[in-house]
Amino acid sequence: MKQFAVELHSHTHHSDADFSVEELCQRAVDFGYEGLILTDHNTSSGYSELAELAKEAGIVTLGGIEWTTYYGHMLVHDADRLVDWRTATPHSIDKHMQEVKEANGLIGIAHPFAIGSPMCTGCHWTFDVKDWNKVNYIEIWNSTRPDEHFWSWEAYALWTRLLDDGYRISCSAGRDWHRMEGEGENPPITYVESSGEWNSENFRQSLEKGTFYISLGPGIRWYVEQGEKIFYMGDTIKPGLANITVEVLSTRIESLKKFGSIVKRVKIIHNNQIYFDEPIDNDLIPIPIDLVEGNLRIEFWGTIKQKEEELLLISNPIYIEK
Template sequence: MMKWIPSELHTHTFHSDGSHSLLELAASAARLGLGCIALTDHNTQSGLAGAEQAERQSGIRIVPGMEWTTFYGHMLTLGIKEFVDWRVLGPEDIHKGIQFVHEQGGIAGLAHPYRIGSPICTGCFWEYNIHDWNDVDFIEVWSTLMPSVKRDSQRAFALWTDLLNQGYRITATSGRDWHGTKSDDPLPAVTYIGVEKADGTSLQVQIVEALRRGRAAVTMGPLLTLSVKTAGDEHEYAMGDCVEWHGKPDPMAMEVTVNVDMDIRREFYELQGDRLRLVLRSGQGVCDEIQIPAETAVYSFTLQAEAASQWVRAELFGCLGNAVTLVAFTNPVYIHAPAVQATAVRSGGRCEF
């Protein structure tokens, strides 16, 4: 059984340029209904000294991390307990730095890759040369408050989609880039992380591993999750899994299930209107969309294909913060199959990939 933990993966304390202590930050996260934060101060981990006490007092799990803050880009490193020095890295050396993070069992991802850079925000715009995207564990595709309407987040979301279409498997996350809290703050996004009970493994380690595997959904409102079953196979594929068509029945078919949970953290956002648009998107574009009521429900789609060789994810659109916008999306289930013509079918409709 998957447990979905609402998380904030990009935070700062006064150990770098934030206004909170770690305890204040964790307490603020608890008041917002979160279950986990990652502490990612700029180029330091000194703020983690009080992590155990902050966890006990707030009930919030704290993932150790750090934000590499360099002249060529900012990178979030999560799950590391020892300082990893970025100062030896040039524009062509980012893979060496990622290797250092992986050797500690951590993960590394791009922070706000399209935010305005120098002279407004030195190094905020990503300029490192990535020679192999397989080394990158995640991309912060939604950044800061009310992210879906911001151009830099839209560009990051498009980058992620383009990389999926090229065959890379990279997790999408959100990051508030939390430096302080005001009573009139716009709506932040939340990354829900799916963990399964593992005896003897700390929850922090499970969270990092879930992010590495793509067990995550991003939202400013409802929790949106997706799973896939194939014809003749009882196994359920979760976000981040890969469906291998080899040896499966022909014609191939899969049932895509999308769960829209409007009850979780309901007091922390307000949707305008009583209708939403649920979109099922693959590597070839939109394959189905339906209008749904703004209530908790489960929706099933049947995709029939001789092959579907890329990925499928769910997206939810609605009116939030006086803007009609993308409200939530899932990470994909990947599909590996021979590259031939494919079709997608839902009861009452048909669309071509």
């Protein structure tokens, strides 16, 4: 599986950012992104320009928009058409989500626990979702310095609770990119995995399936072997004996290396219970496990910005079903 650094949440002066479309694309190239989705507030007017520029720059892109309402912000990725957000109310959001699904769109909840009014009216998610099966991912890390925001942990708690309830739902990260940040800002990175050619179809497929992870620096390569089969994030495996292989990868993005992230511990989490919590070397020794129905995922913990015991990386799950 190859890995690609992508950004799922960005803006231009087609809404409220400082970037022109051309500037955003060039900044993405300079940073090291291989995929980019433009999600301007309540408009997709910049997408056609970005699509042309991204093709020339060698970046893969998908269409996008950020529904910006009084009750929350919602990322819509790669829909066939624009779905009207203006009549969405706290109790009608499921109906509107269904319309997005009928338009073949992917749905991400943006910064659900960010501070709302009076600081940012509508930034805090208050929509009453009845069917979380309609949601593809929850943005648990938003903007830069997500390790310093209390609302990151609230979003993490929502995501893990939904996993416990049996939903297949991914975690995502969004730089919420409006302008170039200061030197001390460390944006989270989303790494998409794909075994095929890097193109828009495989970009979308990986997002839809949950074949990606989020990180503040380091990378991960992990998989589960059961019999003669190998399973990756987003796959479904049967209960029973299996072997987990985890490899810690160094930080790829050059501008993030200065934050000094060091992985000290690898946590293997099975149905929200810690199964393994130890340092790990790169000898790729399989870790045996007896899987039961539910989910399996990985976290890296360690040091960043001279702070200890920090969460550095979160994988999306492999699911276990009979």
